[in-house]
Amino acid sequence: MQMLLMMLLGTALCYAGMAGLSLAMPRHYSQLNSAKLSAGYSHLLRLVSIALLVFSLWPVISMWGVVVGIVVWLGLLSVAAVLWVGLLAYWPRFAAAKALILAFIGLASCIILWLS
Template sequence: MSVLLFCLGLILAYAGMLGLCLAMDRHWKQLASAFEPGWQRLCRPLGWLLLTLSLLVAWQVWPPAMAPVGWLGMLSLGGISLLFLLPYQPRLALWLPLVAAPVLLALGVMG
């Protein structure tokens, strides 16, 4: 169960970093120019909300004293994966959290 929670926290951290990334004009034009510009205003609060949710998940995975350290590790993993995906596969970077969440849910139901 904790492996699935860790993966959920990692997906939330990645999605939160992606939300903060999309709040910037440069990355919005690169990744989401097909969407309406009004959505860009929602990206920053949504990104912070997702990062907060990933912290709450980290508290479920690790003991309370260790959770912030593990959360920073999840932020680092999510951020570096986003950093490596943006130049090479920008569309994959945008849709990865939406694809990974149902896969994680299916693995949780099966296991």
């Protein structure tokens, strides 16, 4: 059970991170929003996304150890990116809303688990 939860947590953070990285690109930002993406906002998105991806390492490594953890994490990154690209193409608003929710849930659970 703990394995399943931690893996879901890792996938959620990877998904949110990948979503953020792609939305920091004008082409994908415009799929959601008619407003123009400002350079500052793009930088911020990119920073937050990279932070999310780094965070996503923690649940995976805590489950698998460093060596296998990194292997599994690389797999999760790809899986999350494939999921994101598929959803963005057909349901962009749903995909982005999901990314936002998962980012919050992911970070919140990380903090709770870390404190407890």
